[in-house]
Amino acid sequence: xxxxxxxxxxARRSLRIAVVCDIPxxxxxxxxxxxxxxxxxxxxxxxxxxxxxRPRLPGxxxxxxxxxxxxxxxxxxxxxxxxxxxxxxxxxxxxxVFTLQAGPLAWAALRSAGKLRIPLCAAxxxxxxxxxxxxxxxxxxxxRFHSLAQATVLASESLRNGLAAAGFRRLHVVAPxxxxxxxxxxxxxxx
Numbered sequence: 001x002x003x004x005x006x007x008x009x010x011a012r013r014s015l016r017i018a019v020v021c022d023i024p025x026x027x028x029x030x031x032x033x034x035x036x037x038x039x040x041x042x043x044x045x046x047x048x049x050x051x052x053x054r055p056r057l058p059g060x061x062x063x064x065x066x067x068x069x070x071x072x073x074x075x076x077x078x079x080x081x082x083x084x085x086x087x088x089x090x091x092x093x094x095x096x097v098f099t100l101q102a103g104p105l106a107w108a109a110l111r112s113a114g115k116l117r118i119p120l121c122a123a124x125x126x127x128x129x130x131x132x133x134x135x136x137x138x139x140x141x142x143x144r145f146h147s148l149a150q151a152t153v154l155a156s157e158s159l160r161n162g163l164a165a166a167g168f169r170r171l172h173v174v175a176p177x178x179x180x181x182x183x184x185x186x187x188x189x190x191x
Contacts, residue, residue: 015190016049018094022103024054035155035176036100036123042179051094053085055105081105085112094118095190102145110148119189122149127162143167150189
């Protein structure tokens, strides 16, 4: 007797998102002032798997979602974190990596995601620093980081206009309370 196999449509595809946070809140959670933090809480409530990757806090034992951090110099932290990310994401591949800040851990995530061909999206919450040599160097570093991401998420149209004028590309404005738009953007990037 012939057998037929059918797949029923899924109402919603669940995403596996690795959220990389260089500067976590005091208790190790996502920073409350960060507009994506609330959105990720909403996505978790909708059934998406959110993995937070952050530096280990002083006195904290090694956990499954922490990366080496603390008082190590940035380059060493980045190298150790990249090794940890490569190993973890090779075994438990996320659909998308999302960075909250462009610090050493985010740079390691950017390199690891590129190596493993995982899409990376980044948040940018403030305008570029423009004063002084240090501010201009930081603006160049941020532009380079965000040019390597598949998308940059912003909270306002005015920030988008300023960054677009400064040469940033692939900018997406998502209101801090628009979980539907945020979910749709991440699903599109994850493919």
